[in-house]
Amino acid sequence: MAYKPQYGPGSSTIAANRRKYMDPASKLEKVRDVTDEDLVLILGHRAPGSAYKTAHPPLAEQQEPACPIRKLVTPTDGAKAGDRIRYIQFADSMYNAPCQPYLRSYLEAYKYRGIDPGTLSGRQILECRERDLEKYSKDLVNTVLFDPALTAVRGCTVHGHSLRLAEDGMMFDMLQRCVLDKKSGIVKYVKDQVGVPLDREVKVGKPMDEKWLKAHSGIFHSLVGVAFRDDAEYVEYVQRVHSLRTKYGFMPKE
């Protein structure tokens, strides 16, 4: 029987969401339309419309050593063109944000090529060639993985993941890169991801409502969502991993 990956244990909606987000075969639902130009503005790596800066000449123009691995692996568009490595970093609130740092790294590793994800407790950074980065970022911002209020693109000063939300429901941000327009109810980026003010505001849409967030959440939370202890299958799995890790040095036998 062919191996079929399960992506994760659990019988709760959180576990199902995590599996859905990680599975490269399941297409993530698109919920907003942030344009390429808007995204380039938020990233702040280059001016919109300007050429990509390069770290080396395009692969077609340089002599490649005879290497069997290079023959096996098709380079990504960015690698082919010799783009610089750039990054996008996300901070996700633990108040039912759809995606969470560890989950991000897993799903990116399953879905994308030529990436270097870095995972921390409250933020996650994705590094890759600039051209590829813009393509992947569009996916990460325009699909269900992003919520304008609870997920934020933050290159630095990311603190906010575990803090209480502001009165208007926005995640804390020391640099207030995005603000909620009270009249229209739309979240607008007024600074790029490192805090440099933008020439024009970038709209990323309305924050999702509570019901939607609960249905699409990627994190357990006993107060505002599904409690981890309520998912017996998940608990059993985590306990098993913990137990085996602890006994590992003693040659565990099941």
Add this chain to the structure above:
Amino acid sequence: MTEAKFPQARIVTERLLNPETVERLLNQIITVEGIRRIILNGPRLPSTIPYGPARNVTNPHSMRGMIKVGDQEMELAVHVGTILLELESRDVIPSLKAACDTVFTEFTYRVQEGRYMKTEPTLSDYAKYGPDADKSIIGMSDPKSKTGPVILQGIK
């Protein structure tokens, strides 16, 4: 530094507070008799970006507003999430709760009793601030800060 004989309380809200809400709350609180000191706690909101690629760029932030409490104007330097209070006696707490009830109508809050301010300076305090530091504010605020505490005229 606070004296250990005075009881302390803190107000913890479900959400981080807007400056307008803090202003309304403090204006309610100062009408309560028997509060000695108040500290507004929360993550800091600096006026310029302190580090990173955009270091020294000004940092406009709608949560760092001027508020007027009683006759005093003050600038908030934090996004207020917790309010620590030093009280004259525990009898103040019911009126404190009544004051909070009028302000926090859209989300929940808790008033907790405990010990939230330092009563003794630590060795690090001595190393940081030296032997001549103002002992009355060690453990509450930075004694080296140029802006001292705001004195509110109470109702006594």
